[in-house]
Amino acid sequence: MPEALINQLADIVGNAGLRTGNDDTASFLTDWHGQYHGQALAVVMPETTAQVANIMAFADVNDIVVVPQGGNTGFMGGATPDADGRTILLSLRRMNRIREIDATNMSMTVEAGCVLQSLHEETEKQGLYFPLKLAAKGSCTIGGNLGTNAGGLNVVRYGTTRELTLGLEVVLMGGRVLNMLSGLRKDNTGYDLRNLFVGSEGTLGVITAATMKLFPQPAARATAFAEVRDVEAAVALLHRLQAASGGGVEAFELIPADILHVLFHHFPNIPQPLATRGKMNVLMEIASTNPASGIADDTGQSPLRTIIEETLGAALEDGLVLDATIAASEAQRQALWDVRETAPESHKMSAGVARSDISLPQSALAPFYDEMVAGIRAIDPNLWICGYGHIGDGNLHFNLIADEKSNADFDSKKVDLYELLYEKVAKYNGSISAEHGIGQTKRAQLAKVKSPEIMDVMRAIKASIDPKNLMNPGKVV
Secondary structure, eight states: OOHHHHHHHHHHHOGGGEEOSHHHHGGGSBOTTSOOBOOOSEEEOOSSHHHHHHHHHHHHHHTOEEEEESSSOOSSSTTOOOSSOOEEEEEOTTOOOEEEEETTTTEEEEETTOBHHHHHHHHHHTTEEOOOOOTTTTTOBHHHHHHHTOOOTTHHHHOOHHHHEEEEEEEOTTSOEEEEOOOOSOOOSSSOHHHHHTTSTTSSOEEEEEEEEOEEOOOEEEEEEEEESSHHHHHHHHHHHHHHHTSOEEEEEEEEHHHHHHHHHHOTTSOOSSSSOOSEEEEEEEEESOGGGGOOOTTSOOHHHHHHHHHHHHHHHTTSEEEEEEOOSHHHHHHHHHHHHTHHHHHHTSSEEEOOBEEOOGGGHHHHHHHHHHHHHHHOTTSEEEEEEETTTTEEEEEEEEOTTTSTTHHHHHHHHHHHHHHHHHHTTOBSBSSSOOTTTTHHHHHHHSOHHHHHHHHHHHHHHOTTOOBSTTSOO
């Protein structure tokens, strides 16, 4: 980049907010899995919305591409620029202030660079609860969560990031600021621009702040890990627990034996939940904001524990559940959650992995799973089939892990494996992306599964808001 342009960017963000050397920019230009690598003229790290607006005006005048980035924890390459190099990588990490927590309105207004875990900690200090829970909570940012419409562990009860969002602040190419920050639960004034930008992966504008819903802090929880007969039994158990708890299920995670094998291979110190590694398992948690729900009675049982114990007992008698354990302490609860939350890291450490992020109707989960297992075994019987995730909302991360025996030709098999996956997803009217976004990885596949009419409308929206195609091009559409 000519020195004059570099100086203009330095005038906007200061020397502390500008990085240009290879050593200083390298970590921003590679995705979390090391799959994508790009180039940029500069990495800019603004501290205010006004600075973002000035950067966007600068980029527009000089026809420079802008790629927004949060915590850089995405799986689809959506925050990595291409190799052309005429790009500004706009990192929101320094825009990390909580502007307001309105306890009476049960909302908070935060900047896009806030790390998710910090939002949990700050709201909990006030006895409130922000329920978006992700394995990457210590490094992902709310801006990135908004960009991909992240789901996470608690969608079954609280919904996706989109459903948790009340308002947004967005900066468009050219520097226009859309101030849509609002604590209103109802605002039916024109087109729903808020939901348009959530999930747009930085292709329409830069989300700089958001107003998010808060909830009462759960006062009691009951957590259990159970071996189930199969996926069909897992879905039936979910419905039973939802009915017994009055809709109190916060999380319900499918965990097959293969994922336990991969996990304990890389993290042998994590305790195994049950004596044996059942073929199919679930991790479940119910919660209540009523403190009395966690108080033990004369028999030593709390109401929540009684609900989960009786539900599991009946399911055991009916053959849905084969074995189970219920956490008796917070330490035991956390040990169960370590099994689930460490799984993505164990996949990253494996010899090879084919990742996916799909959603299906709950009624289709069991037949889909059975057909996928049969198809995968025909392609490579040695792969670890780690189809796990949030079956409470029909979202599976159907990851396939290669060990040393099958890694040599694993890449050549990925085409057939993904074709099988997408064929079965289409058969059961599912989605190729539930919460990780489209990014670069699924752009071509999106054009195959969406009708030409829908793709035309998406492109028209993109062209109307970003006519020069300077906002994160090559992603989504």
